[in-house]
Amino acid sequence: MHQTNTKYYYPYISPFDPCPPIIRKSYSTPPQLYMGFQPTNLVQFNTAKEALFCGTLWPAFHDPYPPKEGREDN
Amino acid sequence: MWYYEKKLQYPVRVRECNPQLAKYLIEQYGGADGELSAALRYLNQRYTIPNKVVGLLNDIGTEEFAHLEMIATMVYKLTKDATPEQMEKAGLAPHYANHDNALFYHNSAGNPWTATYIQSKGDPIADIYEDIAAEEKARATYQWIINLSDDPELNDSLKFLREREIIHSQRFREAAQMLIDEKDKKQFF
Numbered sequence: 001m002h003q004t005n006t007k008y009y010y011p012y013i014s015p016f017d018p019c020p021p022i023i024r025k026s027y028s029t030p031p032q033l034y035m036g037f038q039p040t041n042l043v044q045f046n047t048a049k050e051a052l053f054c055g056t057l058w059p060a061f062h063d064p065y066p067p068k069e070g071r072e073d074n
Numbered sequence: 075m076w077y078y079e080k081k082l083q084y085p086v087r088v089r090e091c092n093p094q095l096a097k098y099l100i101e102q103y104g105g106a107d108g109e110l111s112a113a114l115r116y117l118n119q120r121y122t123i124p125n126k127v128v129g130l131l132n133d134i135g136t137e138e139f140a141h142l143e144m145i146a147t148m149v150y151k152l153t154k155d156a157t158p159e160q161m162e163k164a165g166l167a168p169h170y171a172n173h174d175n176a177l178f179y180h181n182s183a184g185n186p187w188t189a190t191y192i193q194s195k196g197d198p199i200a201d202i203y204e205d206i207a208a209e210e211k212a213r214a215t216y217q218w219i220i221n222l223s224d225d226p227e228l229n230d231s232l233k234f235l236r237e238r239e240i241i242h243s244q245r246f247r248e249a250a251q252m253l254i255d256e257k258d259k260k261q262f263f
Contacts (some may be wrong), residue, residue, distance in 0.1 A: 028217065032244035037251060052084070055237030063240055065217060065233060 003034045006067040024073040030063040076136065082230055083140040084234045087227040088151040093164035097151035098222050102147045102235075104179030106210040113138035114193040115208065119201045122194065127249040129203070134242050142237055148228060149177055173249040202250045209243035 004028050013021040042058050045051040050059045102108045120128045153161070153175050163171040168184060179187035195201055195226030216236035220229050 022192075028213070030213070030240045030243075032240050032247060035244060038244065038250055051222065053234070055084075055234040056241050061237070061241060063237065065220060066249055071221070 003029075003031070005030055005063045008068060010067075022072045022074055026067065026071050028063070028065070028067075031061050035060070055061075061071060075236050081136070082144050082147060083119065084231055086144055086147045086151070086231050088103055088148060089225045089227050091152065091154075091156055091160070093100060093153045093161050093166050095155045095228070096149045096225055097164055097166055097169075098219050099145060099149050099152070099182075100177075100180065101182040101215060102179065102212070102219070103142065103149060105181035105215070106191040106222070107208060108187075109142035109145055109212075110179055110187060112189045112208055112212065115194070116147050116188075116205065118192070119194045119205070122196050122199060124253060125253055127198070130249050131205075136243065137238070137242075141238065144178055144235065148231065152228075175179060183248060195233050198253050200249065202246055202253065206243055206246045206250065207247060209239045211242070213239035225238065 001005065005028065007029050008024050008026050010024055011022075011025070038058075042056045042060055045059060051057045056062055104110055113135050116131040116138065119137065120131035123131060153166075156164075156175060158167075158170055161175070163165060169178070169180075172178075181187075193201070193204055197202070212235065213236055216232055220236070221239050223229055223232070
C-alpha cells in the first residue's frame, strides 16, 4: 500500500470570493492512521541521535512537517 | 511516585524575544488540547481502565509533563526580557496587568484552564477514544503554531513535540484494539 502523509483538495472558488483564492489546500494523514498494531522488528534508526531528532525510534512513524510538497498553492 | 531528571526531554532554543509567539504557544500550556490537559487526563483515567493499558496511560501522562515543561521553557524564554510596551504590542497587556511576565495556565485567548477540558467517563472505550482525539488535536495545534512561527530553532522543538503526538496516538490506537480484540476466546472459522 502506498501511503501519503498529506492529502490535497481543491475547494470551489467563487468569482465573488473577497480574498485571493488558495487553489490547493491540504490536511495531514500521518503514519499512525495506517499502521494498525505496530509490526514486530520494525526497522529502527541507525543511531540514537537520529531517533532523538525525529522524535521516534522508527523511520516508519516519522512525518516531516510542513510537508515537502507544500501545504497550499495559490 | 516520580523521579525527576533535571533536563528537558528535548533541547529548547529560542532565537529572539517574541511575546507574540509566546501568546500562541500558551495554547499548548493551558489550552483545551494542551499538555496540562493531556497529562491530567491520562494520569486520572488510569485508575479505572483495564490493567493491560494502565501502564500506557501512566507513561504517556508522565511524558506529557515533560512536554509541559518544554512549552513552559519556550514561553519563558520568549518573554523573559520583554518590556511592558513589548507585551502590550503583542496583545499581552491584560496578561501583564494580572501576571507581570509570569506564566499562567490559560489559552492563547486568555481563558483560564478548566477541568471541563478533560473527561473520565469510566468507560474504557470512551476514554481511550477521547485520548486518541486529544492527541490528534494536539498534533493539529502544533501544526498551526509551526505555521505561525518564523523561529527555526523553536520550530525544531515543536516538530519533535508534534511527532510525539503521532506516536502517542499510535499507542492509544493499539490500546483500543487490545480492549476490543477477543484474544482469550477460541475463534472458530
